Amino acid sequence: MAPSTEFPGNLFYAITFFGFMAFFVYSVGIRFHWFLRGQWVNRFTEPIRRALGLIPFVLGNARVARRKYWYSGTLHSLIFWGFIVLQVRTLNFLLNGIHEDASFESLLGDVYTIGLRPVMEAFNALVIVGVLMAAWQRFFWRPQRMTLNIDGWVCLGLIGWMMVTDIFTNSAEIALERPNHEWASFVAFGFAELWDGIGFSGQGMELFHVAWWYSHLVTFLVFLVYLPYSKHSHIITVAPSIFFRSLQPSGVLQPIKDFETAESFGVGKLEAFNWKQMLDSYTCTECGRCTAACPANITGKLLSPKEVIVDIRHLLEEQVRRLSPTTHRPEQPTPLIEEVGFEPIWDCVTCGACMYECPVFIEHVPTIIDMRRYLVMEESNMPETAQATLMQLEQRGHPWRGTQLTRTTWIEEMAAEGIEIPMFDGSQEHLLWVGCTGALQERNVKVTKATARLLLEAGVSFGVLGNEEGCSGDPARRLGNEYLFQMQAQGNIELFKAKGVQKLITMCPHCFNTMKHEYPQLDTDARSGHFEVIHHSLLLERLVAEGKLRPLSTNGLSEKIATYHDPCYLARHNDILDEPRRVLASTGAKTQEMTRRRKEAFCCGAGGSHVWMEESGGQRINNVRTEEAVETGADIIAVACPFCMQMFEDGVGAVPQAAEKEMQVLDLAELLDMSVSYSKPAAAAAPPADEPPAAEGEGAAAEGGE
Numbered sequence: 099m100a101p102s103t104e105f106p107g108n109l110f111y112a113i114t115f116f117g118f119m120a121f122f123v124y125s126v127g128i129r130f131h132w133f134l135r136g137q138w139v140n141r142f143t144e145p146i147r148r149a150l151g152l153i154p155f156v157l158g159n160a161r162v163a164r165r166k167y168w169y170s171g172t173l174h175s176l177i178f179w180g181f182i183v184l185q186v187r188t189l190n191f192l193l194n195g196i197h198e199d200a201s202f203e204s205l206l207g208d209v210y211t212i213g214l215r216p217v218m219e220a221f222n223a224l225v226i227v228g229v230l231m232a233a234w235q236r237f238f239w240r241p242q243r244m245t246l247n248i249d250g251w252v253c254l255g256l257i258g259w260m261m262v263t264d265i266f267t268n269s270a271e272i273a274l275e276r277p278n279h280e281w282a283s284f285v286a287f288g289f290a291e292l293w294d295g296i297g298f299s300g301q302g303m304e305l306f307h308v309a310w311w312y313s314h315l316v317t318f319l320v321f322l323v324y325l326p327y328s329k330h331s332h333i334i335t336v337a338p339s340i341f342f343r344s345l346q347p348s349g350v351l352q353p354i355k356d357f358e359t360a361e362s363f364g365v366g367k368l369e370a371f372n373w374k375q376m377l378d379s380y381t382c383t384e385c386g387r388c389t390a391a392c393p394a395n396i397t398g399k400l401l402s403p404k405e406v407i408v409d410i411r412h413l414l415e416e417q418v419r420r421l422s423p424t425t426h427r428p429e430q431p432t433p434l435i436e437e438v439g440f441e442p443i444w445d446c447v448t449c450g451a452c453m454y455e456c457p458v459f460i461e462h463v464p465t466i467i468d469m470r471r472y473l474v475m476e477e478s479n480m481p482e483t484a485q486a487t488l489m490q491l492e493q494r495g496h497p498w499r500g501t502q503l504t505r506t507t508w509i510e511e512m513a514a515e516g517i518e519i520p521m522f523d524g525s526q527e528h529l530l531w532v533g534c535t536g537a538l539q540e541r542n543v544k545v546t547k548a549t550a551r552l553l554l555e556a557g558v559s560f561g562v563l564g565n566e567e568g569c570s571g572d573p574a575r576r577l578g579n580e581y582l583f584q585m586q587a588q589g590n591i592e593l594f595k596a597k598g599v600q601k602l603i604t605m606c607p608h609c610f611n612t613m614k615h616e617y618p619q620l621d622t623d624a625r626s627g628h629f630e631v632i633h634h635s636l637l638l639e640r641l642v643a644e645g646k647l648r649p650l651s652t653n654g655l656s657e658k659i660a661t662y663h664d665p666c667y668l669a670r671h672n673d674i675l676d677e678p679r680r681v682l683a684s685t686g687a688k689t690q691e692m693t694r695r696r697k698e699a700f701c702c703g704a705g706g707s708h709v710w711m712e713e714s715g716g717q718r719i720n721n722v723r724t725e726e727a728v729e730t731g732a733d734i735i736a737v738a739c740p741f742c743m744q745m746f747e748d749g750v751g752a753v754p755q756a757a758e759k760e761m762q763v764l765d766l767a768e769l770l771d772m773s774v775s776y777s778k779p780a781a782a783a784a785p786p787a788d789e790p791p792a793a794e795g796e797g798a799a800a801e802g803g804e
């Protein structure tokens with residue numbers, strides 16, 4: 099019995115409904131029109147996988163409701179699921195407004211009344227609980243990561259009011275009509291009983307019904323047209339954003355194609371972003387989880403990944419009046435780099451914590467690197483240490499300024515110890531990719547030697563490239579010099595092909611990530627499985643499991659406590675979590691986990707080529723992580739990455755508790771090398787368990803210039 103089925107109610111209903119709907123369609127339309135003005139990126143591959151992802155990540159709230167965000171997750175789930183279920187009720191309400199016979203209630207009969215009404219009634223109440231929880235959080239328990247603004251309150255108020263008007267409208271309908279199965283709308287029924295109890299009926303009740311009915315209609319329509327202009331626009335964009343999410347590991351960057359014909363490189367203005375990045379800026383819920391996990395932000399730097407995404411949206415609204423007529427517009431449009439800030443763009447260590455935490459799959463790292471690419475390739479505008487590193491890469495083919503070592507020093511040293519390292523000639527099964535750090539830094543050379551000894555002991559067929567090896571290209575790519583990356587990567591790919599490389603072992607998660615996922619972007623052969631890339635932790639774990647390496651439980655390590663630090667490019671970006679832990683466990687050392695571990699591990703501060711850069715301010719990231727390691731009571735920080743090794747060596751020197759304790763930083767290969775029972779002459783070179791390799795104390799950011 100909707101009041102809109104008779105004149106003048108039907109006229110008011112038609113004008114209001116179609117007017118608001120038209121404005122809603124217009125508002126959404128201009129946004130999508132602007133998104134599509136972004137650069138093309140193909141996100142239409144694997145549609146079934148994309149669609150299936152909507153089940154856990156949109157319907158299931160899988161990321162929103164992670165355990166550590168249980169309160170926000172619960173309230174969001176209540177409101178979100180309530181919204182989904184109540185769509186049926188809203189549609190029924192709108193159809194009923196046109197004609198009683200057009201409503202679900204009339205079409206479905208008891209299925210709707212007995213089957214759906216109680217469920218919807220329950221969700222109606224649960225949404226109110228969710229809204230009250232959200233209000234409580236904002237008033238009394240607001241996490242620092244959340245921004246409190248009027249927009250949030252307006253949205254919460256409208257949602258809550260929609261539920262209240264719905265319940266009261268229903269209660270009036272029940273009181274007036276006393277339909278069959280009136281109990282099915284149990285909340286509204288309770289109020290109807292109350293109205294009866296206090297003798298509220300007749301014409302007064304009819305007016306009461308009309309007032310609540312129109313109030314519900316107008317609240318719903320106001321909410322609808324307000325949405326595109328609010329930060330809650332994610333309600334509209336979240337499903338497309340998650341459908342079009344990147345299906346690649348989070349550490350992968352996309353190549354710049356056609357250097358010859360491209361008019362500009364990287365992103366220095368809004369239109370240079372791709373359409374997905376524009377869409378992301380409207381999907382950000384401003385929950386702040388990315389910033390709360392960002393090591394740069396936590397240690398007091400200017401970077402806030404949330405602000406980077408919000409800045410894009412602000413700039414879009416500043417430049418396009420129709421998107422937000424009330425936004426303040428300066429006389430001269432704000433340049434993108436100025437809006438985001440030079441320092442934040444360079445503060446990022448590409449650890450991916452932001453992307454892992456983001457409930458709506460926003461891709462912060464590629465967005466930040468796109469702006470770095472612009473600064474480096476278009477403006478040559480970068481911190482001094484980044485410039486020096488790039489220059490070193492271009493001139494010397496490696497990033498380590500001041501090193502006295504060559505790529506064959508360690509091979510010659512091993513030969514002097516009586517261990518011959520074979521050169522790769524295509525007859526071996528594996529190429530051992532040593533990496534710049536593994537060959538050119540004293541401390542990491544020890545890891546390389548330990549790995550080589552273990553491979554020889556296990557009878558693994560391998561060879562090395564010696565002076566023919568170059569840089570993988572990862573440092574250049576993360577520093578924004580895509581041109582240099584592609585040159586280095588192409589050179590390596592050609593070399594691998596010429597040498598007949600099938601399988602490649604690397605001790606560096608950064609080389610692992612770039613060779614495994616990014617080389618195939620440049621090489622169709624690699625895309626079809628031309629060569630396999632294996633991180634040494636995976637291989638060592640397999641060799642121990644197969645009995646080809648036999649760690650002894652009687653070695654001195656069983657007296658020690660070790661804590662394993664997950665490298666970002668192994669754990670978060672590549673999902674390698676358990677194998678390194680199994681290698682560590684096999685050495686006999688007692689293990690103790692850090693609080694932030696596995697995919698939630700805190701970065702060591704080296705990623706994004708920051709191992710060669712000075713931090714812009716605040717605390718040093720590696721010191722914070724070293725303090726976390728100290729808290730475990732461990733004697734040893736176990737690492738699986740040459741950059742982590744550098745950062746922790748530095749951290750142990752700088753954190754007094756770590757220095758007093760004489761904490762050791764050891765790679766998994768070194769720990770295994772110390773505990774394995776050698777059957778071949780290589781054993782002579784393995785240091786005894788109570789004399790682990792001494793740290794060289796080299797600084798993480800190299801000084802001087804070669």
Ligand code: SF4
Nearest residue numbers: 392446447449450452
């Ligand atoms: S990748 Fe890491 S450092 Fe960069 S914005 Fe994300 S969380 Fe911060």
Ligand code: SF4
Nearest residue numbers: 382383385386388456
């Ligand atoms: S980018 Fe993601 S995690 Fe960060 S504030 Fe926006 S929605 Fe939250």
